[in-house]
Amino acid sequence: MVAYIIRRILYVIPIALGVSVIIFGLVHIAPGDPLNAVVPPDAPKETVELLIKAYGFDKPLPVQYLIWLGKALEGDFGISYATGRTVSDAIASGVVNTLILAVGGIFIGTIMGCLIGALAGYFQGSWIDKLATGFAIAGVSVPHYWLGLVLVIIFSVELNVLPAMGMGPGGSTSWTWDSEHLKHLILPVITLSVIPIGIITRSVRATIAEILTMEFIQTLEAKGLRKGHIFTHVAKNAAPTVLAVSGLQVGYLLGGSILVETVFSWPGTGFLLNDAIFRRDIPLLQGVILVLAMFFVILNLIVDIAQSVIDPRMNRS
Amino acid sequence: MSETILEVQKLKKYFPIKGGILNQTTAEVQAVDVIDFVVARGETLGIVGESGCGKSTTARLLMQLIKHDDGEIIFDGYAVGKSGGITTREMRKRMQMVFQDSYSSLNPRLPVESSIAFGPIVHGVNKSAAQKKARDLLIKVGLNPELFSRRYPHELSGGQRQRVNIARALALEPEVLILDEAVSALDKSVEAQVLNLLMDLKAEFKLTFIFISHDLNVVHYISDRVLVMYLGRVVEIGDVSAVYNYPKHPYTRALISAMPSMDPKKRTEAVPLVGDPPNPISPPSGCRFRTRCPFSEDICAIKEPILIHTDLKKRQSSACHMGDPDSGHSRTNLNGLPK
Amino acid sequence: MSTLSTNSSKNLDAGQIITDSPSYWSSVRSNLKNDPVTIAFALILLSLLLSAIFADLLAPLDPYKTNMLKRLKPIGTEGFLLGADELGRDMLTRLIYGGRLSLLMGISPVVAALLIGGLLGLTAGFVGGKVNMSIMRVMDVFYAFPSVLLAIAISGALGAGIFNAIISLTIVFIPPIARVTESVTTQIRALDYVEAARASGAKSLTIIRVHIISNVAGPVFVYSTSLISVSIILSSGLSFLGLGTEPPQPEWGLMLNTLRQSIYVNPWVAALPGVMIFLTSLSFNMMSDGIRSAMDIKL
Ligand SMILES: Nc1ncnc2c1ncn2[C@@H]1O[C@H](COP(=O)(O)OP(=O)(O)O)[C@@H](O)[C@H]1O
Numbered sequence: 001m002v003a004y005i006i007r008r009i010l011y012v013i014p015i016a017l018g019v020s021v022i023i024f025g026l027v028h029i030a031p032g033d034p035l036n037a038v039v040p041p042d043a044p045k046e047t048v049e050l051l052i053k054a055y056g057f058d059k060p061l062p063v064q065y066l067i068w069l070g071k072a073l074e075g076d077f078g079i080s081y082a083t084g085r086t087v088s089d090a091i092a093s094g095v096v097n098t099l100i101l102a103v104g105g106i107f108i109g110t111i112m113g114c115l116i117g118a119l120a121g122y123f124q125g126s127w128i129d130k131l132a133t134g135f136a137i138a139g140v141s142v143p144h145y146w147l148g149l150v151l152v153i154i155f156s157v158e159l160n161v162l163p164a165m166g167m168g169p170g171g172s173t174s175w176t177w178d179s180e181h182l183k184h185l186i187l188p189v190i191t192l193s194v195i196p197i198g199i200i201t202r203s204v205r206a207t208i209a210e211i212l213t214m215e216f217i218q219t220l221e222a223k224g225l226r227k228g229h230i231f232t233h234v235a236k237n238a239a240p241t242v243l244a245v246s247g248l249q250v251g252y253l254l255g256g257s258i259l260v261e262t263v264f265s266w267p268g269t270g271f272l273l274n275d276a277i278f279r280r281d282i283p284l285l286q287g288v289i290l291v292l293a294m295f296f297v298i299l300n301l302i303v304d305i306a307q308s309v310i311d312p313r314m315n316r317s
Numbered sequence: 318m319s320e321t322i323l324e325v326q327k328l329k330k331y332f333p334i335k336g337g338i339l340n341q342t343t344a345e346v347q348a349v350d351v352i353d354f355v356v357a358r359g360e361t362l363g364i365v366g367e368s369g370c371g372k373s374t375t376a377r378l379l380m381q382l383i384k385h386d387d388g389e390i391i392f393d394g395y396a397v398g399k400s401g402g403i404t405t406r407e408m409r410k411r412m413q414m415v416f417q418d419s420y421s422s423l424n425p426r427l428p429v430e431s432s433i434a435f436g437p438i439v440h441g442v443n444k445s446a447a448q449k450k451a452r453d454l455l456i457k458v459g460l461n462p463e464l465f466s467r468r469y470p471h472e473l474s475g476g477q478r479q480r481v482n483i484a485r486a487l488a489l490e491p492e493v494l495i496l497d498e499a500v501s502a503l504d505k506s507v508e509a510q511v512l513n514l515l516m517d518l519k520a521e522f523k524l525t526f527i528f529i530s531h532d533l534n535v536v537h538y539i540s541d542r543v544l545v546m547y548l549g550r551v552v553e554i555g556d557v558s559a560v561y562n563y564p565k566h567p568y569t570r571a572l573i574s575a576m577p578s579m580d581p582k583k584r585t586e587a588v589p590l591v592g593d594p595p596n597p598i599s600p601p602s603g604c605r606f607r608t609r610c611p612f613s614e615d616i617c618a619i620k621e622p623i624l625i626h627t628d629l630k631k632r633q634s635s636a637c638h639m640g641d642p643d644s645g646h647s648r649t650n651l652n653g654l655p656k
Numbered sequence: 657m658s659t660l661s662t663n664s665s666k667n668l669d670a671g672q673i674i675t676d677s678p679s680y681w682s683s684v685r686s687n688l689k690n691d692p693v694t695i696a697f698a699l700i701l702l703s704l705l706l707s708a709i710f711a712d713l714l715a716p717l718d719p720y721k722t723n724m725l726k727r728l729k730p731i732g733t734e735g736f737l738l739g740a741d742e743l744g745r746d747m748l749t750r751l752i753y754g755g756r757l758s759l760l761m762g763i764s765p766v767v768a769a770l771l772i773g774g775l776l777g778l779t780a781g782f783v784g785g786k787v788n789m790s791i792m793r794v795m796d797v798f799y800a801f802p803s804v805l806l807a808i809a810i811s812g813a814l815g816a817g818i819f820n821a822i823i824s825l826t827i828v829f830i831p832p833i834a835r836v837t838e839s840v841t842t843q844i845r846a847l848d849y850v851e852a853a854r855a856s857g858a859k860s861l862t863i864i865r866v867h868i869i870s871n872v873a874g875p876v877f878v879y880s881t882s883l884i885s886v887s888i889i890l891s892s893g894l895s896f897l898g899l900g901t902e903p904p905q906p907e908w909g910l911m912l913n914t915l916r917q918s919i920y921v922n923p924w925v926a927a928l929p930g931v932m933i934f935l936t937s938l939s940f941n942m943m944s945d946g947i948r949s950a951m952d953i954k955l
Pocket residue numbers: 332333346347348366367368369370371372373374375597
């Protein structure tokens with residue numbers, strides 16, 4: 001297992017490098033001169049020359065990549081020419097705000113998913129099961145940006161009980177624990193939790209149903225153990241799957257929140273990306289994507305390792 | 318036509334085991350560790366040994382389904398895959414194989430007729446002729462083509478599927494048929510039927526069999542000669558009657574004494590095998606059997622006993638120091654062993 | 657040997673009582689026939705497809721005809737069954753026409769990815785060894801991105817446009833399809849019937865054609881139909897972000913985006929395009945599930 005963990009950690013290096021190559025390549029798949037992607041068209045001549053030097057646009061591609069990578073590793077993603085702020089500043093606050101949504105979404109998603117999935121798995125074949133399964137499949141099929149919109153229509157437009165936009169009063173861009181901020185959090189978090197609810201419900205249901213047919217549970221039942229004890233056993237056995245699925249979902253939410261943030265004008269990375277796309281601000285695009293992708297890579301690593309620790313029987317090659 | 322159809326020289330196959338931090342090769346399974354034997358035209362050579370001793374690997378090497386690390390396969394006097402010899406493809410047309418698992422050896426998406434016709438079509442026979450041939454072969458293996466040719470594997474019983482597999486192997490009109498545990502998964506009564514079918518087919522098509530099994534009774538029943546493997550090596554080879562009645566190698570003796578349905582009068586007092594064979598990744602030095610051999614001495618750990626000769630003329634030979642008067646083992650007269 | 661029976665081996669086996677032998681596909685067909693839910697969703701999908709194809713015949717009005725007097729009319733307005741959008745265009749008409757681009761942008765990336773990813777996965781799985789390593793490690797790198805993020809990254813760099821959106825989504829779906837194809841191929845390649853085919857002297861391409869593809873196609877196809885569901889959501893999502901189609905083209909994601917500005921005026925009209933996206937994605941998911949269980953495939 002230790003060898004597996006070390007190997008798994010080492011494996012992050014080539015993956016991370018590969019990810020960085022793809023992100024570096026974004027400048028080059030952008031139409032037109034890559035220089036145009038990083039310099040505003042109306043920039044003064046001296047600035048352009050300075051930037052050519054800084055990015056090494058006069059050097060061969062691999063050298064450009066190394067220069068870019070070196071800077072990125074120091075947290076220097078360049079200057080967003082749209083806002084004039086350094087990209088890393090913008091990203092730092094955005095990432096925190098996105099994480100708030102993602103963690104909130106996964107929190108609700110895991111609790112609800114386990115609950116519904118356990119019920120469905122326990123009462124397999126009943127109407128509860130059918131309802132839960134239908135709900136789960138709807139959850140993974142729903143365009144969440146539309147769901148967000150529907151929630152806004154219901155709770156903000158029609159009922160006028162929850163705010164439709166932003167993170168807090170007065171265009172707040174940093175989190176504080178007060179009722180206003182919490183109110184703003186409700187709709188986007190519910191929106192984001194729907195996909196994890198669907199996925200976690202499905203996998204918990206399958207896991208529970210499988211475990212319940214396993215011999216040791218039937219032995220426990222035969223021994224006349226109380227339902228509560230059996231539940232503990234089942235929970236213990238289902239935990240690794242739930243952990244893995246939830247862990248990975250956090251990563252997908254980091255990506256998925258982009259669209260939801262757009263719906264709710266939430267000042268996170270999605271909002272930044274939207275900005276970057278709208279203004280064709282490639283350094284900002286690269287920076288945000290790099291940070292989010294690295295989060296996802298690390299998360300995958302943590303999930304894999306945690307799983308191998310919790311459940312060493314699992315067969316890994 | 319020479320008397321020898323197949324000759325195996327110093328055949329070796331080690332499987333690398335990946336592991337460690339960089340997933341590098343950390344060890345090797347010595348699945349087949351330098352074996353020699355010959356197969357006479359028209360005979361049945363049985364290959365026996367405990368599970369994991371390298372029987373299937375030997376079969377797959379013979380078919381060139383896996384590449385050997387070392388050694389040579391000579392088919393009908395021609396080195397396989399060598400210049401001046403014959404190509405693997407030519408050899409495969411003349412030597413075919415039946416696998417143990419009757420289900421996984423048939424494509425579930427093809428009706429059995431198509432599975433049988435596949436080989437001939439590959440070798441240029443046109444489709445309708447190949448289909449006719451498939452139907453003829455179904456009759457030969459005892460399945461009515463009217464009923465069976467369009468069926469899918471999941472609609473057949475294990476015995477029926479194995480008959481189809483035999484038909485498929487015969488479709489290329491091979492001279493040699495390798496049967497790797499071909500009847501081992503079948504019920505006893507079906508096993509007997511299929512064995513009899515094999516004997517009939519052998520006579521009808523003048524086949525040579527290499528019959529692999531861990532079941533000594535079956536091998537006794539069907540073979541002319543028998544080859545005993547232990548941990549990737551040949552420990553004894555010879556005529557069935559000689560090897561079964563006068564086993565020279567202590568391993569063969571142990572195997573035979575453990576045979577369930579033998580005549581009780583014939584039972585030897587040799588200690589039956591206990592425990593599992595050692596790990597083929599790090600086999601014992603010298604004689605590989607010494608860790609389970611009641612007659613093991615110092616010399617057995619130092620010196621590796623060699624199989625004296627594999628010549629067809631020799632009725633029996635074994636790789637044991639006790640059979641070699643100059644080996645330095647204290648009991649060199651094997652025949653004097655307690656029987 | 658006494659323990660072995662010496663009955664004539666040419667006796668026909670007992671299995672001959674079964675005269676009618678259903679093939680695999682006919683059992684799949686009968687499984688599907690007994691699954692009304694799957695059939696219902698298949699019919700929904702079919703009608704969505706047909707109405708997109710025959711939009712010219714079905715739609716009551718011209719999808720591009722603006723009418724400032726009818727701007728943002730609610731659902732049920734006379735002559736505008738599902739209301740009108742921010743430029744007074746008939747919603748029903750635009751929803752019907754919208755299916756064309758939305759379905760095209762949702763389905764074509766998966767088809768393209770099926771061809772490319774399938775080929776990569778098949779090659780990796782069949783050849784194995786170093787070839788497998790190099791192909792699958794590159795796939796792993798793409799897999800390291802959450803799919804939405806990768807789609808937005810590539811689309812964002814390439815710029816808006818239908819073609820760019822299709823390219824970026826194709827790139828998104830190649831790695832998962834390659835992975836599934838590779839794992840199924842690797843499993844099948846190790847089976848004895850493939851060994852037997854090799855032993856009969858068949859060339860690799862023949863083996864792939866006759867023995868591998870027929871067994872890999874089912875699971876990969878089923879998996880791909882479930883990806884179409886994701887693809888519909890993502891492609892409309894790209895349009896929603898302004899990265900897909902451009903106005904005034906009717907496309908569900910883009911319609912959702914432009915109508916979003918008007919939710920305080922006419923909220924429920926704004927929600928309509930999303931209903932279409934949801935329905936399409938749900939239908940693909942349900943159908944994929946139904947086919948999967950009918951084909952008895954475990955992924
Ligand atoms: N592809 C392979 N990779 C690694 N080890 C293998 C492989 N095939 C067989 N082996 C190992 O080689 C040894 C011999 O196996 P095999 O020839 O299948 O034995 P038998 O058929 O006599 O039971 C076993 O230890 C087995 O685990």
